[in-house]
Amino acid sequence: MRFVDEFRDPELAEVLGRQITSLCEPGRHYKIMEVCGGHTHTIYRYGVQDHLPENIELVHGPGCPVCVIPMGRVDDGIAIAERDGVILTCFGDMMRVPGGRGSFLEANARGADIRMVYSPLDALRIARDNPDREVVFYAIGFETTAPSTALTILRAAKEGIENFSVFCSHVTIIPAIKAILDSPDLRLDAFIGPGHVSTVIGCRPYEWIPRDFGMPLVCAGFEPLDLLQSVYMIMKQFSEGRAEVENQYSRVVAYDGNPVALRVLADVFALRPFFEWRGLGSIAHSALQLSPRYAQYDAELRYELPGVRVADPKACQCGEVLKGVLKPWECKVFGTACTPETPIGTCMVSSEGACAAYYNYGQYAKQRLNLEVLR
Amino acid sequence: MTRQLTEDLVGERIEAMRRRPQRFRDERITMAHGAGGKASRALVEGLVVPLLANPALELLSDAGLVTVGGARLAVSTDAFVVRPIRFPGGSIGELAVNGTVNDLAVSGARPLALSAALVLEEGLAADVLEAEITAMAAAATAADVPVVTGDTKVVERGKCDSMYVVTTGVGLVDEGVALSPGRVRPGDKVLVSGTVGDHGIAIMLARGDLDIEADVRSDTQPLWSLAAALMAAAGDGLHCMRDATRGGVATVLNEIALGAEVGIVLEESRVPVRPEVVGAGEILGIDPLYVANEGKLVAFVAPEHADAALAAARALPSGRDAAIVGEVREEPPGRVLGRTAFGGHRLIDMLVGDPLPRIC
Numbered sequence: 122m123r124f125v126d127e128f129r130d131p132e133l134a135e136v137l138g139r140q141i142t143s144l145c146e147p148g149r150h151y152k153i154m155e156v157c158g159g160h161t162h163t164i165y166r167y168g169v170q171d172h173l174p175e176n177i178e179l180v181h182g183p184g185c186p187v188c189v190i191p192m193g194r195v196d197d198g199i200a201i202a203e204r205d206g207v208i209l210t211c212f213g214d215m216m217r218v219p220g221g222r223g224s225f226l227e228a229n230a231r232g233a234d235i236r237m238v239y240s241p242l243d244a245l246r247i248a249r250d251n252p253d254r255e256v257v258f259y260a261i262g263f264e265t266t267a268p269s270t271a272l273t274i275l276r277a278a279k280e281g282i283e284n285f286s287v288f289c290s291h292v293t294i295i296p297a298i299k300a301i302l303d304s305p306d307l308r309l310d311a312f313i314g315p316g317h318v319s320t321v322i323g324c325r326p327y328e329w330i331p332r333d334f335g336m337p338l339v340c341a342g343f344e345p346l347d348l349l350q351s352v353y354m355i356m357k358q359f360s361e362g363r364a365e366v367e368n369q370y371s372r373v374v375a376y377d378g379n380p381v382a383l384r385v386l387a388d389v390f391a392l393r394p395f396f397e398w399r400g401l402g403s404i405a406h407s408a409l410q411l412s413p414r415y416a417q418y419d420a421e422l423r424y425e426l427p428g429v430r431v432a433d434p435k436a437c438q439c440g441e442v443l444k445g446v447l448k449p450w451e452c453k454v455f456g457t458a459c460t461p462e463t464p465i466g467t468c469m470v471s472s473e474g475a476c477a478a479y480y481n482y483g484q485y486a487k488q489r490l491n492l493e494v495l496r
Numbered sequence: 497m498t499r500q501l502t503e504d505l506v507g508e509r510i511e512a513m514r515r516r517p518q519r520f521r522d523e524r525i526t527m528a529h530g531a532g533g534k535a536s537r538a539l540v541e542g543l544v545v546p547l548l549a550n551p552a553l554e555l556l557s558d559a560g561l562v563t564v565g566g567a568r569l570a571v572s573t574d575a576f577v578v579r580p581i582r583f584p585g586g587s588i589g590e591l592a593v594n595g596t597v598n599d600l601a602v603s604g605a606r607p608l609a610l611s612a613a614l615v616l617e618e619g620l621a622a623d624v625l626e627a628e629i630t631a632m633a634a635a636a637t638a639a640d641v642p643v644v645t646g647d648t649k650v651v652e653r654g655k656c657d658s659m660y661v662v663t664t665g666v667g668l669v670d671e672g673v674a675l676s677p678g679r680v681r682p683g684d685k686v687l688v689s690g691t692v693g694d695h696g697i698a699i700m701l702a703r704g705d706l707d708i709e710a711d712v713r714s715d716t717q718p719l720w721s722l723a724a725a726l727m728a729a730a731g732d733g734l735h736c737m738r739d740a741t742r743g744g745v746a747t748v749l750n751e752i753a754l755g756a757e758v759g760i761v762l763e764e765s766r767v768p769v770r771p772e773v774v775g776a777g778e779i780l781g782i783d784p785l786y787v788a789n790e791g792k793l794v795a796f797v798a799p800e801h802a803d804a805a806l807a808a809a810r811a812l813p814s815g816r817d818a819a820i821v822g823e824v825r826e827e828p829p830g831r832v833l834g835r836t837a838f839g840g841h842r843l844i845d846m847l848v849g850d851p852l853p854r855i856c
Contacts, residue, residue, distance in 0.1 A: 122774045131839030166783075168840015217528075230524035239706060345838045368540075393819050456510035462534045480510075482842040 125181065126174050128344030129167065137349040143355035151177045152308060153355060154445050156298060157315035158185030159343050165482035167345040177352065180445035181475035183297045183401060184315050186262040187214050188443065188467040188474045191399045192431035194290055195220025198259050200427050201288060201420060202233040208251065209235045209288075210244035211259035212266075214471040219464055221431040233286030241273035243289075248277070248285035258287045265317040267291040267409060268382040271389035276410070276420050284299045289410055289418040291452035295326050296407035300398075302334055305317050311355045313348065314340035316370040321386075323378025324366050331364035342370040389415055399467050400433060400440030439466035442475050449479040456480060514830065515754075518542040524678040530740030535848030556755075557676070558738065559603040561669065570605035572596055576661045581628065583702035585694070585713030589631035591790055592661035594716050595741070597639045601723040602737035602793050603775035604675045605667025607641040614646070615660040618653040628659065639718035641665070670702070673727060685802035686760060686822035687795040689722060689815045690715065692745050693773045693784030696792070701776065708779060710772040718789035720816045726795055729808035735803030739793045743847055746785040748794045749822075749832045750846045757829045762822040762844060765837040786847050793805040796824065 130288045155161060161181045164170060181391065183189060195218055202209035202225070209225070216237060217270060218273045225235045238244050240259050248256035260270045270287060277285045314327055319340045337358040341351035349367045358364060368374055389412060396408030411419040416425070433439065436454045441447040446491060449455055449468065459465040461477050467474035520542030528535040536852040545553055552560040559572035574595045581588040593610065600607045613634060616625065636643050643663075701708055719739065726734055736756075738748045745767070753760045769784045777784045791814065797805045802820055809815030832844040 122771045122778075125774070125778060126837075129838045131837065134839055165842060167836045167838040168842050169838070171840035172838075226526045226528060230526045243705065287650065345840075450506045456506060457513055461512070462538075479843050 125344070128342075128346045130346065133346055134172045134349055137346070137353055138174075141177070141349070141353050141356050142170075142174045144353070144360045145174055145176055146359070149176065151310050151356075151359075152180050152445075153177065153311045153313060153352065154180040154182045154301070154309050155293065155313040155341075155348070156182040156184040157313075157317065158471065158475075159189065159317060160313060160315070160341065160348060161185070161475055161478050162473045163343055163348060165344055165478040168482075169345050169348050172349055173352065177356075179313075180309065181449075181478075182312075182440070182445060183301065183398070184263065184294065184318075184444040185468070185471050185473040185475070186266070186292070187212075187218055187471035188439070189292060189297075189398045189401070190215075190218060190261060190290055190467065191397045192220045192433065193397070193429050195224070196222050196431060197426045197428060198225065198235075198288060199223070199233065199420075201226045201257050201424050202228055202235050202355075203231075204255075204424065206253070207234070207255045207257060208247060209233070209259055210238045210247060211235065212239075212261065213237045214473070215259060217260060217342050218467055218470050221429075236334075241270050242276070243278055245282065245285055248282050249280075250269050252284060254284065256284070256285050260287050260485050261290045261292075263292055263294050263315070263318045264321040264382075264386070265315075267390065268321060268379075269357040269383055271385045274389050274415055275385070277418060278415065283417075286418045286420040287411065289390075291390070291409040292398070293392075293407055293409065294322070296404050297325075297398065297401065298330070300401055300404050300407075301444050302330070304446065306446050307444055309336065309377075309445065311336050311358075312338040313351050313355070314338045314366070316340055316342050316347070316374060319368075319370065319374045319378070321379050321382045324368050324374065324376045325378075327366045331366060335364045337364050337367070339367045339369050340374050342373065358473070365430070388412070397430065398443075400437075400443045402440070404474075434465050437466040439468045441469050452476070499822040501599050501685045511830070515793045530848065532747055533786075536696055536743075537846070542719060555676070556751075557603060558599040559665075559667070561603075564830040570600050570603045570667040570669055571664065572599035572603070572667075573662065573664040574599060576663070577657065578699065579657050580659050580702055581624070583714055583838055584698050584711075586716040586790070587628060587631050588659065588661055589628035590635040591714075591716050592663045592792060593632050593635035593639060593641075593643075594718050596665040597641060598719045598739040598741075598791070598793070600665050600667035601720040602675075602716070602739045603667070603669065604673040604723065604727060604737070605669045606724070607667045607720055608609075609644045609666050610636065610641055612643050612646040613662040614648045615656055616650045617656045617658055618647065618650060620658055620755050625659065628661075631700060632661075635718070639720060664771055669741055672732075674732075675734065675736050677736050677752050680756040680758060680824055681735070681751055682758060682824050682826045684735055684796045684824040685799055685820045686749070686762070686824065687726075687797055687802065687809065688718070688740070688745060688767060688819055688821045689793045689795070690791070690817040691768045691770045691773070692740065692792060693769060693777065693787035693791055695789050696744070696787035697773045697776045697782075697784070699788075700780070706780075708776060710776055712770065712772045712776065715789055715791040717814050719791060719793055719814060722809060722812050723793065725808040725812055725815070726797075729796075730797050730801035730805040733798035734795060734805065735798065736796045737793050740789045742788050744784070744788060744846050745792075745794055745834065746783070749844065752794075752796065753832050754830045756824075759825040759828045759830070760822055760832045761825055762832060762834045764834050766819055766821045768817045768819050785844065
């Protein structure tokens with residue numbers, strides 16, 4: 122397929138892999154964190170690591186929007202959905218995330234009406250089509266998806282649709298990266314920056330990372346060659362003794378971001394004083410809520426919610442995995458008690474979650490197999 | 497080194513978990529149980545089969561075999577609950593005939609007769625029903641198999657989605673035909689009879705939730721003539737066939753890998769996929785390997801017969817785009833590995849539940 126195959130060319134990948142290898146300092150081990158879950162997915166889906174030398178280790182970061190939702194907020198969603206006359210809507214990969222009282226899929230089996238949508242505008246359409254029902258959109262995601270939620274709220278306001286509200290769990294990326302860098306048990310060398318988030322916020326918000334921590338960050342696209350090129354750019358910085366923010370994904374990301382989207386975000390949302398991240402704990406100013414001007418669309422104000430903080434299961438080490446301290450297989454329950462069909466932690470749910478990606482695409486198996494491939 | 501050893505240990509523990517007999521422990525049925533992946537497997541192997549236990553059922557084939565007076569009869573049944581009932585490339589009536597014909601065909605059975613049971617929703621328009629029965633008739637004629645008995649039931653409005661169809665088929669397995677996962681062995685080539693993912697993507701687009709316009713049509717078609725051609729071309733070298741319906745080609749490969757205790761390596765760049773299907777899959781974050789087909793089979797053929805089988809398939813309209821896409825290995829038993837078009841490797845596991853679109 123045009124404009125896709127070009128970014129998945131195995132020959133170019135080999136060339137890039139060789140160039141990356143030639144930039145490696147002998148004996149040095151490089152730990153590069155890809156912040157975004159989309160990158161994690163690409164790495165495993167296409168076997169990107171197979172083109173990298175052994176001393177470059179890709180560490181999976183906290184950027185899976187589904188994985189960071191704490192159990193208590195899943196329960197809040199179920200509580201809303203169980204009210205008479207409510208239709209709860211959410212993105213597909215949210216359906217299987219376990220809360221304290223099971224997942225949305227299980228809530229549906231008990232009689233709730235939770236529907237999968239592809240865009241918040243679909244949720245608004247459901248509200249328009251069902252004027253006698255209350256429709257709630259369960260909003261998740263980083264700055265990537267927040268603008269579409271914001272625009273949907275503006276549309277609802279413009280059309281005067283009153284049976285629509287948003288349960289907002291949008292989070293912001295920068296505080297999460299800060300939390301990781303403040304974590305004492307982690308040693309990283311560089312970041313692959315989240316391409317989709319950067320289309321909105323641009324590259325400037327990352328400049329403190331090279332400045333204060335001396336680490337390169339390269340904003341990357343989501344095709345396998347994008348990732349390889351980003352690793353190459355990072356290695357180039359190392360070899361030239363630089364640490365900067367660079368933009369590999371320039372075909373989509375503007376250095377200053379998308380000013381229209383940023384204006385809409387500032388209009389519709391306000392920063393929460395703090396927000397609990399699954400596995401990472403409470404992080405200050407790390408999430409969005411509806412600004413007072415749009416309070417009537419705020420499901421948290423419209424409905425009485427349990428709002429109970431549910432502790433993560435003891436055995437679950439999602440936090441360490443999200444911070445990149447543990448590799449997925451190093452978690453005590455990985456692949457045995459915690460599997461994609463019976464996930465204990467969120468990292469095992471979404472295909473962007475580090476554990477699910479690792480499990481599904483089997484990096485653990487690769488090491489044991491000398492693959493002579495069909496030719 | 498120690499790190500790798502530990503990782504190996506984790507891998508072995510996971511393998512052991514995968515091979516444990518399936519248990520069904522859910523409190524209620526969720527949509528995941530109907531999606532053809534791991535949850536469906538737990539439902540069937542952990543609840544249904546143990547309770548109805550008998551040797552024919554326990555083989556978990558597309559059709560059960562019954563011997564009557566020396567003749568081997570294959571019996572297969574399937575329920576069809578598709579929304580919308582008409583979609584580009586077909587409709588529920590046509591699907592219901594082809595689906596059962598194909599379950600028989602991949603079992604090596606010449607379809608002899610079908611039954612059809614219709615569950616109709618109160619209020620269903622008569623012309624809609626007539627169109628579906630007409631479609632069934634046309635499909636039965638095309639597959640050269642009569643519908644010899646049937647049943648109708650009507651349920652209250654809202655208790656079913658327009659109409660459901662259940663078809664059962666009986667077929668005759670010729671002497672000398674022996675197809676089963678147990679015959680698949682290292683060295684066998686994996687043949688896919690055409691483009692994958694067409695039906696599932698066509699249905700997703702036809703639901704209209706997506707606002708994607710693409711010309712993707714369901715591939716619903718009878719596969720008996722293709723199956724017969726493969727049997728004639730490869731003879732005893734044809735070891736096993738499966739139709740790649742719910743759960744797609746990836747699920748079939750996993751079932752065979754587990755059932756035959758072999759490894760399967762798939763060369764992803766050789767799998768035929770329509771560009772429109774690739775595109776829709778890209779947008780939705782869904783892998784066509786896991787998407788349902790309604791007119792494609794996967795065949796396991798001894799290497800010395802693979803070329804003849806491929807040529808025989810390609811000579812027929814239903815196998816025009818057939819390709820050899822992979823190979824059976826001894827290692828790793830029970831696993832399917834993909835060599836990606838990018839030149840890397842990945843593990844192709846069974847699906848957990850419905851393929852869920854990714855958020856971004």
